[in-house]
Amino acid sequence: xxxxxxxxxxxxxxxxxxxxxITEALAEAMGEHGPRAVxxxxxxxxxxxxxxxxxxxxxxxxxxVPGAHVDYAAHLGPHPRLLDAVEARLHAALGGxxxxxxxxxxxxxxxxxxxxxxxxxxxxxxxxxxxxxxxxEPAFIQVTRPSLPTAxxxxxxxxxxxxxxxxxxxxxxxLSTWTWKQADGWAAAHADAEVRVADVIGPxxxxxxxxxxxxxxxxxxxxxxxxxxxxxxxxxxxxxVLVLGGGRVAERRVPRLLEAGARLxxxxxxxxxxxxxxxxxxxxxxIPRAFLDSDLGDAWYVLAATxxxxxxxxxxxxxxxxxxxxxxxxxxxxxTAWTPATADAHGLTVAVIGNRDPRLSRAVRxxxxxxxxx
Numbered sequence: 018x019x020x021x022x023x024x025x026x027x028x029x030x031x032x033x034x035x036x037x038x039i040t041e042a043l044a045e046a047m048g049e050h051g052p053r054a055v056x057x058x059x060x061x062x063x064x065x066x067x068x069x070x071x072x073x074x075x076x077x078x079x080x081x082v083p084g085a086h087v088d089y090a091a092h093l094g095p096h097p098r099l100l101d102a103v104e105a106r107l108h109a110a111l112g113g114x115x116x117x118x119x120x121x122x123x124x125x126x127x128x129x130x131x132x133x134x135x136x137x138x139x140x141x142x143x144x145x146x147x148x149x150x151x152x153x154e155p156a157f158i159q160v161t162r163p164s165l166p167t168a169x170x171x172x173x174x175x176x177x178x179x180x181x182x183x184x185x186x187x188x189x190x191x192l193s194t195w196t197w198k199q200a201d202g203w204a205a206a207h208a209d210a211e212v213r214v215a216d217v218i219g220p221x222x223x224x225x226x227x228x229x230x231x232x233x234x235x236x237x238x239x240x241x242x243x244x245x246x247x248x249x250x251x252x253x254x255x256x257x258v259l260v261l262g263g264g265r266v267a268e269r270r271v272p273r274l275l276e277a278g279a280r281l282x283x284x285x286x287x288x289x290x291x292x293x294x295x296x297x298x299x300x301x302x303x304i305p306r307a308f309l310d311s312d313l314g315d316a317w318y319v320l321a322a323t324x325x326x327x328x329x330x331x332x333x334x335x336x337x338x339x340x341x342x343x344x345x346x347x348x349x350x351x352x353t354a355w356t357p358a359t360a361d362a363h364g365l366t367v368a369v370i371g372n373r374d375p376r377l378s379r380a381v382r383x384x385x386x387x388x389x390x391x
Contacts, residue, residue: 018225018228018229018232020225021225021226021229022229022232025232026046026049026050028042028043028045028046029042030042030043030074032066032070032071032074038074039056039071039074039075039078040074040075040077040078040081043056043074043075043078043082043087044078044081044082047078047082047085047087048082052082052083052084052085052086053085053086053087054085054086054087054088055087055088055089055090055232055235055236056071056075056087056088056089056090057090057228057231057232058071058089058090058092058093059093059187059228060092060093061092061093061094061099061126061185061186061187062092062094062125062126062128062133062136062137063092063094063130063132063133063136064126064128064129064130064133065128065129065130067092068130071089072089075087075089088235088236089235090231090232090234090235091231091234092231093224093227093228093231094136095136095139095140095143096227096230097326097330097347097348098223098224098226098227098348098351099218099223099224099227100140100143100144100147100326101223101326101330102218102219102221102223102224103144103183103185103218104144104147104148106183106215106216106217106218106219107121107144107181107183107215109215109216110181110183110213110214110215110216111181111213112213114179114181116148116149116150116151117149117150117151118151118179119150119151119179119180119181120150120151120152120153120154120172120175120177120179120180120181121141121144121145121150121152121153121154121180121181121182121183122153122154122156122165122168122169122172122180122181122182122183123137123140123141123144123153123154123155123156123183123185124156124157124158124165124168124182124183124184124185124196125137125140125155125156125157125158125185126157126158126159126160126185126186126192127157127158127159127160127161128160128161129160134157134161137155137157137185138155140155140185141153141154141155147325147326147327151177152172152175152177154168154169154171154172155168156168156169158184158192158195158196158199159192164199165182165196165199165200165203166199166202166203169182169200169203169207169212170203173207173210177210178209178210178211179210179211180210180211180212180213181212181213181214181215182196182200182212182213182214182215183214183215184196184214184215184217185218186217186218187217187218187219187224188217188218188219188220189217189219193217196214197214200212200214226350230350244355244370244371246354246355246370248357248368248370251277251317251318253274253277253278253279253317253318254277254278254279255278255280256279256280256317256318257279257280257281257282257314257315257316257317258274258279258280258281258282258316258317258318258319258320259281259282259283259284259312259313259314259316259318259319259320259332260274260281260282260283260284260301260319260320260322261283261284261285261308261312261319261320261321261322261323261328261329261332262285262320262321262322262323262324262346263283263285263286263287263288263289263292263303264285264289264322264323264324265289266320266322266346267283267285267289267292267320267322268289268291268292270320270322270356271283271292271295271301272295273359274320275295275300275301279318281300281301281302282301282302282304282312282314282316283296283301283302283303283304284304284306284307284308284309284312285303285304285305285323286305286306286307287305288303307328308323308328308331308332310331310335313332313335313336313339313341316336316341317341317342318341318342318343318344318354319332319333319336319341319342319343319344320343320344320346321333321343321344321345321346321347321352322344322346322347324347326347326348329345329346329347329348329351330345330351333345333351333352333353336353337353342354344356355370356370357369357370357378358370358378358379358381358382359382360382360383360386362386362389362390363389363390365389367382367385367386367389368382369381369382369385
């Protein structure tokens with residue numbers, strides 16, 4: 018994070034078991050660098066620590082530092098970048114196994130907050146939908162059920178004999194130790210099944226990216242140097258443009274691309290009614306299936322706007338390898354171009370692009386258009 022935020026001091030605090038506490042870390046940081054801070058909870062789920070403990074520590078720090086202003090960012094949640102990291106750990110544990118012959122037992126912390134446990138089950142389903150696993154069984158290491166041994170029993174009863182267990186933790190510790198012990202104990206009692214344990218997410222680039230994103234989301238103003246992008250107008254008339262996805266994002270962007278005169282190909286199994294009407298009018302070529310690498314063709318510009326982060330990432334990667342610019346609707350920083358907030362007024366196109374604050378960009382755009390009108 019310090020590499021990604023060279024102008025922002027970065028400190029660490031702990032909820033429990035280690036020092037310094039969040040209150041101590043906050044008070045020290047604000048005493049040294051000024052009375053403004055952002056707290057990003059390094060928590061995957063929205064349990065009691067996120068909902069009550071950390072806010073309590075923040076309140077204590079506010080009381081200790083005169084004039085303190087502390088913004089509390091969102092927890093990490095089911096971010097596509099973190100799911101990428103989870104899948105990378107699972108694939109590393111596979112060895113020579115293939116996904117379709119492997120069942121994943123995905124272990125969460127377990128919480129007294131039902132919504133946090135439901136979020137973990139939701140993540141397990143996302144892993145199943147994103148991959149080709151034989152099955153993905155959710156489990157919990159503490160507090161709630163099913164336990165890890167119970168989930169292993171369920172997988173075994175369903176016919177699983179090759180199982181990868183992964184504890185959904187950011188870092189190794191007691192939770193990871195318990196996961197290994199329980200998995201090893203179960204495997205010793207089931208000689209006809211093979212069990213491997215995947216590594217935790219760990220201090221990787223994907224995690225740092227998500228933490229930085231959460232930090233930037235709560236900043237009240239743009240950085241002093243504005244957007245990190247280089248602004249340019251693209252002349253797309255009679256040039257090939259590829260759009261992936263037929264949902265609401267594509268519905269907003271396609272008309273502007275058509276107005277720019279692009280030769281547009283859209284790849285998506287389905288279309289919104291508005292996009293379907295344009296396709297039936299022959300305004301663009303519709304390819305009704307999922308994305309293939311060969312779809313890139315001669316496209317000068319790519320918009321990856323599917324509801325599948327894996328497909329968006331694949332499109333962005335192949336566009337990068339062919340030196341084509343690609344906008345990723347699900348994760349702007351993972352693409353190579355950003356879409357500005359635009360409006361036409363008095364023969365001009367007003368375009369505003371910031372640093373991941375779309376509300377501010379739209380507000381500035383509307384203010385400029387209003388100024389032109391007056």
